[in-house]
Amino acid sequence: AAGVIQSPRHLIKEKRETATLKCYPIPRHDTVYWYQQGPGQDPQFLISFYEKMQSDKGSIPDRFSAQQFSDYHSELNMSSLELGDSALYFCASSSADRGRSYRAGEQYFGPGTRLTVT
Amino acid sequence: ELKVEQNPLFLSMQEGKNYTIYCNYSTTSDRLYWYRQDPGKSLESLFVLLSNGAVKQEGRLMASLDTKARLSTLHITAAVHDLSATYFCAVDEGRAAGNKLTFGGGTRVLVKP
Secondary structure (H helix, E strand, O other): OOOOEEEOOEEEEOOOOOEEEEEEOOOOOOEEEEEEEOOOOOOEEEEEEEOOEEEEEOOOOOOEEEEEOOOOOEEEEEOOOOHHHOEEEEEEEEOOOOOOOOOOOOOEEOOOEEEEEO | OOOEEEEOOEEEEEOOOOEEEEEEEOOOOOEEEEEEEOOOOOEEEEEEEOOOOOEEEEOOEEEEEEOOOOEEEEEEOOOOHHHOEEEEEEEEOOHHHOOOEEEOOOEEEEEEO
């Protein structure tokens, strides 16, 4: 079965550079979530999108922005990178249509992008 | 604000023995997940628990949910070395909260021979 795809899988950037992470949800999923996991920490919710509109926002720095495109893929843009941005970034997708299946709303995680800022 | 607490944070296990990880949460939940994570790797979904009294088992792992007590447990039977990993519970606050997940702090499990 198709899974969530994230690219790149690894990214090394220097301080003050920018980075773009991409997420391709499971086909027919309309909701995308982004999470950040720092070293030794639990994943923290950053932002989510439903039908290309931002649906919720967590502890996402102002230096970060994200969007969901017409094909439902999402991009997380990170500017003025800091050492503390080094983390695993996970994308998850779900289908919001509860009328279809009890699995509606269940999140499926991608493999993550490891960002290292030097 | 939803709080999710796991305990213990670290668990040193002996092979062949049984152990339990606890996950407490502070508000009502729409869905509760258990994940396994190996160092530097992605989150592997173990269980999704939807309703009060739900119990799911896979191999040596069994998860249960008590929504009235706001408690989920992950029980490990006859631990073996390849169960060494970090285990997270995560709570879905529901559609009104955008279905975002709040994770517990994780339980790092080390199974020794």
